[in-house]
Amino acid sequence: MKDYYKTLEVSKESSKEDIKKAYKKLARKYHPDLNPNNKVSEEKFKELSEAYEVLSDATRRKQYDAGEADLNGQHSGEHGPFYYESQQGDSSRYRDIFEDLFQGGFSSSSKNQRSPKKGRDYHFKMQVSFEDSILGAERVIAIPTGKNINVTIPPGLRNGQKLRFKNQGEDPGQGRQKGDMYVEMNVELSEKFVRIGDDIEVQVPVPFSKAILGGTILVPTVDGNIELNIPKGVSTGTKIRAKGKGVRKKENPGDLFAVVKVTIPKNVSKELEDAIKEWEHSNG
Numbered sequence: 315m316k317d318y319y320k321t322l323e324v325s326k327e328s329s330k331e332d333i334k335k336a337y338k339k340l341a342r343k344y345h346p347d348l349n350p351n352n353k354v355s356e357e358k359f360k361e362l363s364e365a366y367e368v369l370s371d372a373t374r375r376k377q378y379d380a381g382e383a384d385l386n387g388q389h390s391g392e393h394g395p396f397y398y399e400s401q402q403g404d405s406s407r408y409r410d411i412f413e414d415l416f417q418g419g420f421s422s423s424s425k426n427q428r429s430p431k432k433g434r435d436y437h438f439k440m441q442v443s444f445e446d447s448i449l450g451a452e453r454v455i456a457i458p459t460g461k462n463i464n465v466t467i468p469p470g471l472r473n474g475q476k477l478r479f480k481n482q483g484e485d486p487g488q489g490r491q492k493g494d495m496y497v498e499m500n501v502e503l504s505e506k507f508v509r510i511g512d513d514i515e516v517q518v519p520v521p522f523s524k525a526i527l528g529g530t531i532l533v534p535t536v537d538g539n540i541e542l543n544i545p546k547g548v549s550t551g552t553k554i555r556a557k558g559k560g561v562r563k564k565e566n567p568g569d570l571f572a573v574v575k576v577t578i579p580k581n582v583s584k585e586l587e588d589a590i591k592e593w594e595h596s597n598g
Contacts, residue, residue: 318365318378326379330370337366433484433493440465440497444504445536447471448514449562457482457495465497470512470561470568473501506534512561512568515553517575520544525576533572535559542572550576 319326322336340362342348349355368374436457450469454462463482476498483493508515518533528546532539533556542554552574560568579586 316361316365318369321361321365322369324369330372333366333369337362337370431486432491433486435483435493436495438495438497440499442467442471442499442501444502444507444509447473447499447501448509448536448560455497463495467499469563471499471501473499475499507536509561512563512566514560514568514570515573516570518542518572519577520548520574522576522578525549525574533570535570544574548574548576550574 319328322333322340324333324336328336341359344355344359344362346352346356346359368378438455438457440453440455442451446467448469450471451467453465453467455465456462461482463479465477476496479495479497481492482495485492506516514536516534518531520531524531524544525548526546528544528548530541530543533542533554535556536559540556540559542556544554553571554574556570556572558567559570562568
């Protein structure tokens with residue numbers, strides 16, 4: 315478990331005011347506006363803010379001391395197929411700290427480039443069917459503010475892909491910048507189809523007779539069945555392409571490949587057996 319007291323250079327007996335003073339001192343030292351393009355300082359500042367977020371709150375500090383704290387400071391709740399995560403805590407705890415921090419020595423442009431008072435980001439996860447990830451779809455989700463947000467699922471969406479919605483996060487008020495909203499997509503697996511790049515493969519059983527004589531068969535796609543021609547003498551593993559029936563991008567859509575699996579009849583008649591023997595003898 316992270317030692318937040320060590321991070322803030324205070325002891326477990328330190329008062330709330332001591333913790334605040336220590337954070338203010340270290341925040342001034344490592345704040346990104348004072349250390350532009352310095353990744354080490356940026357990470358250190360994040361660690362300091364995480365520690366202060368816990369130790370400045372009496373309830374969370376008590377939980378932390380008991381080893382029961384949620385160290386990420388997050389709350390999760392189910393909302394149908396989505397969930398919401400947001401850092402909790404009273405943002406007013408930071409207000410006077412950063413007002414002091416930015417008094418003197420900072421230009422207005424510096425404040426605008428990286429304001430510590432931006433609203434928190436909202437994070438959701440959305441379940442997406444395999445078919446919707448191929449065809450694209452429209453969804454509506456309700457965020458904690460009660461507002462409905464339209465979400466466009468683009469064709470070709472991949473599992474884990476995140477969509478960003480600017481200024482749809484927390485609104486801290488007082489003219490401060492709103493946070494953003496991120497929706498991470500969890501694409502469900504399909505029992506029928508396998509995606510390979512922008513193409514799709516599907517196994518199709520072909521009767522023994524049709525494999526020999528040729529003909530047409532119905533092949534499933536993500537939006538209905540289509541007919542495909544089976545050439546004479548097709549064998550198991552042969553791939554037959556249906557152009558444009560893969561990922562439905564406007565430009566360069568993927569294809570669907572029907573992978574043939576020749577099925578042998580369980581009951582072989584005497585006539586069929588004799589015909590095969592005669593063919594085998596003739597071509598032996």
